[in-house]
Amino acid sequence: MQTCLFELNVWQTADGSVLVVLRGMGYVTSEHNDIIHIFDEPGDEAVSREDIVVYPASTCVSSWKILVVDDDVDVHEATEFALRKVTILGRKLELIHAYSGEEGNRVFNANSDIAVLLLDVVMEEEHAGLQLVRQLREQGHHKPRIILRTGHPGYAPESRIIRDYDINDYRTKDELTRTRLITTLTASIRAYDYINMLEQTRSGLELIIESTRDLYHRRSFDLFAQGVLVQLAALLHLEPEGAICAIGPAQGDDSAIKQLPIIAGLGRFSEQIGLDIASLPGIDVEALSRLPFNDHEPVLIGKSIAMRFAANKDRELLVYFEHAGGIEKDSISLLRLFSGNLALCFENLALINRLDELAFVDQKLGIPNHNAYFRKLSDIIDIHNKDCHVALVAIDEAPQFAVAFGMEFIDRVILAVHSRMKVMIGKDIFVARLGEFRLAVIDESCTIGEAILSSVFDHAFVIDDNNITLSATIGVVREGVKNYESVAVDRAVRTTLLRATQKTPGRAMLYTPDLEENIARSVQLRGGLHDALRNGDIQFHFQPQLALNSGALIGAEVLARWTFNGTPVSPGYFIPLAEKSGLISELTFQALRAVGRFVAKRKAQALPEIRVSLNLSVSDINQKEFIPQLLKNVRDADLTPATLQFEITESFAVHGASDALVAINKLKDAGFRLSLDDFGTGFSSLSYLDHLPIDEVKIDRSFVSPLQVVTARQSIAASTQTIADNLGLEVLAEGVETVEQHQILRFIGVKFVQGFLYGRPMTEADFMTWEQNWDMAKVVNQ
Numbered sequence: 001m002q003t004c005l006f007e008l009n010v011w012q013t014a015d016g017s018v019l020v021v022l023r024g025m026g027y028v029t030s031e032h033n034d035i036i037h038i039f040d041e042p043g044d045e046a047v048s049r050e051d052i053v054v055y056p057a058s059t060c061v062s063s064w065k066i067l068v069v070d071d072d073v074d075v076h077e078a079t080e081f082a083l084r085k086v087t088i089l090g091r092k093l094e095l096i097h098a099y100s101g102e103e104g105n106r107v108f109n110a111n112s113d114i115a116v117l118l119l120d121v122v123m124e125e126e127h128a129g130l131q132l133v134r135q136l137r138e139q140g141h142h143k144p145r146i147i148l149r150t151g152h153p154g155y156a157p158e159s160r161i162i163r164d165y166d167i168n169d170y171r172t173k174d175e176l177t178r179t180r181l182i183t184t185l186t187a188s189i190r191a192y193d194y195i196n197m198l199e200q201t202r203s204g205l206e207l208i209i210e211s212t213r214d215l216y217h218r219r220s221f222d223l224f225a226q227g228v229l230v231q232l233a234a235l236l237h238l239e240p241e242g243a244i245c246a247i248g249p250a251q252g253d254d255s256a257i258k259q260l261p262i263i264a265g266l267g268r269f270s271e272q273i274g275l276d277i278a279s280l281p282g283i284d285v286e287a288l289s290r291l292p293f294n295d296h297e298p299v300l301i302g303k304s305i306a307m308r309f310a311a312n313k314d315r316e317l318l319v320y321f322e323h324a325g326g327i328e329k330d331s332i333s334l335l336r337l338f339s340g341n342l343a344l345c346f347e348n349l350a351l352i353n354r355l356d357e358l359a360f361v362d363q364k365l366g367i368p369n370h371n372a373y374f375r376k377l378s379d380i381i382d383i384h385n386k387d388c389h390v391a392l393v394a395i396d397e398a399p400q401f402a403v404a405f406g407m408e409f410i411d412r413v414i415l416a417v418h419s420r421m422k423v424m425i426g427k428d429i430f431v432a433r434l435g436e437f438r439l440a441v442i443d444e445s446c447t448i449g450e451a452i453l454s455s456v457f458d459h460a461f462v463i464d465d466n467n468i469t470l471s472a473t474i475g476v477v478r479e480g481v482k483n484y485e486s487v488a489v490d491r492a493v494r495t496t497l498l499r500a501t502q503k504t505p506g507r508a509m510l511y512t513p514d515l516e517e518n519i520a521r522s523v524q525l526r527g528g529l530h531d532a533l534r535n536g537d538i539q540f541h542f543q544p545q546l547a548l549n550s551g552a553l554i555g556a557e558v559l560a561r562w563t564f565n566g567t568p569v570s571p572g573y574f575i576p577l578a579e580k581s582g583l584i585s586e587l588t589f590q591a592l593r594a595v596g597r598f599v600a601k602r603k604a605q606a607l608p609e610i611r612v613s614l615n616l617s618v619s620d621i622n623q624k625e626f627i628p629q630l631l632k633n634v635r636d637a638d639l640t641p642a643t644l645q646f647e648i649t650e651s652f653a654v655h656g657a658s659d660a661l662v663a664i665n666k667l668k669d670a671g672f673r674l675s676l677d678d679f680g681t682g683f684s685s686l687s688y689l690d691h692l693p694i695d696e697v698k699i700d701r702s703f704v705s706p707l708q709v710v711t712a713r714q715s716i717a718a719s720t721q722t723i724a725d726n727l728g729l730e731v732l733a734e735g736v737e738t739v740e741q742h743q744i745l746r747f748i749g750v751k752f753v754q755g756f757l758y759g760r761p762m763t764e765a766d767f768m769t770w771e772q773n774w775d776m777a778k779v780v781n782q
Helices: 073-082 101-110 128-138 158-164 178-217 221-236 254-259 285-289 329-360 370-383 398-405 407-425 450-455 486-503 513-535 571-581 584-604 626-636 650-655 658-669 709-714 716-727 739-747 764-773 776-780
Strands: 006-012 018-024 064-069 091-098 114-119 145-150 169-172 240-248 262-267 304-311 315-323 389-395 430-434 438-443 461-463 466-468 472-477 508-510 539-547 553-564 567-569 611-615 644-649 674-679 696-699 730-734 752-754
Touching: 064 073, 064 101, 073 091, 073 178, 091 101, 101 114, 101 128, 114 128, 114 178, 128 145, 145 178, 158 169, 169 178, 221 240, 221 262, 221 315, 221 329, 254 285, 285 304, 304 329, 315 329, 329 370, 370 430, 370 438, 370 486, 389 407, 389 486, 398 407, 407 430, 407 438, 407 450, 407 461, 450 472, 450 508, 472 486, 486 508, 486 513, 513 553, 513 571, 513 584, 539 584, 539 764, 553 571, 553 584, 567 571, 571 584, 584 611, 584 626, 584 764, 626 658, 644 658, 658 674, 696 716, 709 716, 709 739, 716 730, 739 776
Parallel strands: 064 091, 064 114, 114 145, 145 169, 472 508, 553 611, 611 644, 644 674, 674 696, 696 730, 730 752
Antiparallel strands: 006 018, 240 262, 240 315, 304 315, 389 438, 389 472, 430 438, 461 466, 539 553, 539 752, 553 567
């Protein structure tokens, strides 16, 4: 073993500290022939004061980590000695030592950010260094630069090693002078730093893409503002001293930026949300107000970053970010890219919010609309699984007001009701406009009921300086809805309002499950009735009408019968259903054809001619084209006034319009008799008897059923007979079911009767059989 000679240099600095430099004069040789030159060769620059950099203890500068893996202790000491005080690219070197390939693997994985690996080949095994290279690369460590240095080139030929192993430099120990060692390390560290920079740029780009995706998914300005600050801090790898994101209306005036409200804040501004920018301490508002719009360029103001954008000329975004650290050049480039993407995200969000306003806000009144109602209801019930009370309020007078004063007046009415609801029930209650004449109310506190909603209309509303009295029909859902989902609750409250409109207009109704079942059955029956008319499944029966004194058959009434899914449906239910569904005309025409077949069959059998009564719907008579169509169908069925007469209900007599009166006069002019059905069940119908072109009055069964001998002359039936006699009208009593009723009607002078006592509604064949066996005496004398 040879001995080294060293030169000792001692200098004193201006502040009195002492620097000691040990300078080698020769070389050392180990018994294994591992030679490392750490001395300057002739021509190399000697170590000078400029080579030595002293770092104050307070300076926090990260160092380059160098892992030295060699089984020779002298190599470690020599490398340590040679690289003392050396800086590369402005940073110190930190040497980490391992003495075998196995230890090198363990130490490497225990230390992050190792830049360069100085690796011996021959250690505990002949190829221990090469095995370590393979292991590290297979573990995914591709950034660190590996410099292979060996004292035994024969064991690891350079050409083969460079070809077969992922190393970055190959040196023999005897050629690595101090200068060459530093040069080699500098090149390797520069390459490592460049790889890091590329990776950071790639990570930054990935972060920008991810942040853009995140910001695009934020659908409210507050969430968007929070996301902007979080993503900006992550992109710059900086902790914000203070950061704000402010969003508000864009006014174009530079001073208007002072009034922008703060939507999100970090650091020292985290408690300032809701304030405007002018109220924040330590911010150069004047500098911010001079920021340009829409050039997508971040502006550095001292140790802060500012960005300002406008979207659709009606929204403005200001981002202000304070930091304590430095911003690298590559971060500035990424920041520009982020700024451009941020502008696009903001424009997208502003557009979405504008579309939200169009979709969820009534554009005339600025209050929530039907879409907002559905979203609110779904958010409460489907997303948060909470209970709520829901009501629909229909303003009864609104349709008439719309015709009389126009929809602009209705808009003011709706707004007035909306405002009073918010005042009386509470500002937190949700009130939306549903259609032209209705409002929807959602109460998350579950306190509203029918009474408080009805009380909204107790006092007049002042609209256009006029006192307007309103009433409303209200449906309320508090509980009892099966399958508690927003769709089910909405269906329940609509069902309740519909039933309230039908049964108790002008009042509030509370939902009960049977309401929905009735509506569901109504929907089923409506579809079934449509199919039945199309398929000819409606049957028509005939009930006899008789002369009370003689028992002679003088006519019949045609009556529709329908069976749905094996169950008979009452005419009192499906006839009004047909009227509401627009199917009544087809039902009338089918009944007319059935009468034609009935009359034709009687004629073919040489039976006496009788007149058949057919009911006409008020809704049909009010249609101008109905009477011409009816008369055409009459001719097609080969019917005449001698075999057909028409019945109109008393509701027509009370509410019939002048056009409808003209229509029935056309029937009278065509020679057909007219009968007033259900007489006495309406209002003020007596005043119509003297000018309606009717020939007969039918006393309703409700006045026949209570007849008693002792009160017969004071009964409505007796009064009706007297009035009819004075007006020259015939009277027919329907619904006669007992012999006593028969005798009383005969006593008060009624001449014609109809009812179960004589015969039920029958098919054509059954009617013919009944007629052959009919005997009044057998009935009244039983």
